[in-house]
Structures are given as structure tokens and as C-alpha cells.
Amino acid sequence: MTKRNAVTDPLENMMSIMLESFRATTAEIQAMKAQQKGQAIAIYNGMTGGGKSRYVSKLVEIEAAQEPRGAQSRVADMLDLSEGRISQLLTSEKNRKNGR
Template identity: 40%
Template sequence: MATNKQDPTTALLEATMQGFRHVHQAIEQVQEEQRQQARATYKGLTSSGKARYAAALVDEMGSQAEVARTLKLTPGRINQLVKSHKNRQNGK
């Protein structure tokens, strides 16, 4: 009967890496659910609401490019929405 003698350091490393993989998968799943919810919310809004929502997401995420990836829109469209929201605030 052969025994599997594994170095304790290697065993710890493998267990740690397996834990990291599980955490990574869970984080990716949560992020995808958030993206789907954000897209669904965006699609349900009026044009003024879309501008406000996009501007709020840019403020929260800090990047128009990240918002564009989240909503699956072009960065140019996000820029238009943010400018539209600013113009409405300024009464233009």
C-alpha cells in the first residue's frame, strides 16, 4: 500500500490556491450579476433617466470606460450621456 507523502508546504500552497480560485469565481459571478442588473435598469429608463443613471455610475465607478463596459455601450455614448446630464443641470 503506497502512501502519499506530500510536503506540508506544498499541501498548504495547493489548499490556498484552491481557496483563491473559489473566491475569484464568486467575485466574478457577483460582478456579472451586478452588470446584468445595471443593464436592465439602464434599459428601463427614459432618456433623461439614462443620462442621470450614467452620470451617477461614472461618479460611483470613477471611470467612463468602466461604465461603458458595464452597460455594454461605447465610451462615446457614455460621454454623451454625461454631457447631456451636465447640460440639463446647467439649464441648457
């Protein structure tokens, strides 16, 4: 008797490798986003009012360059702030005073 049943199909083998690779890549991207979020929050919390306004303004500008729709919402999610707070920071007097 031969062990043909034990031999797996090459296509099935390749698909399982691709799926495992996809899972690993997805897990790494999620870990990187979590680290980036932590760093962004730490930077934000370390700033004074005027710095926070300029920092949020720059983050929104960067996000809007990639995809204009929902940029403020994505920044709010990244910094764990409400969308209203992002709007306040973007229109604040401190932001306008400092050259914006």
C-alpha cells in the first residue's frame, strides 16, 4: 500500500501558507497601529494647549492628504478624543494665534 492519501495537494498547501502569512501580516499591522496610537496619545498628553492645537491640526492635515473624508474622525479615534474636541482644537484661538 502506498501513502498517497497522506500527500497533500500542492494547491491546498500553498493556500494554507498564504492564509497563515496573511494572518501574521494582519497581526503585525494591528500591533503597529496600537503602538502608533499609544505614541500619539503620549505626545498629545505631553503638550500644552497651543501645542495640542497645532499637533491635532497637523495630524488632520496628514490624514486628509491620504483620504479627505473622515480625517477628523480618524484622528479622534487615534487620540481617544471626541470629534467635537478635535473641531474645538482646530478652530481654537491658540491655533490661530500661532500662525495657522
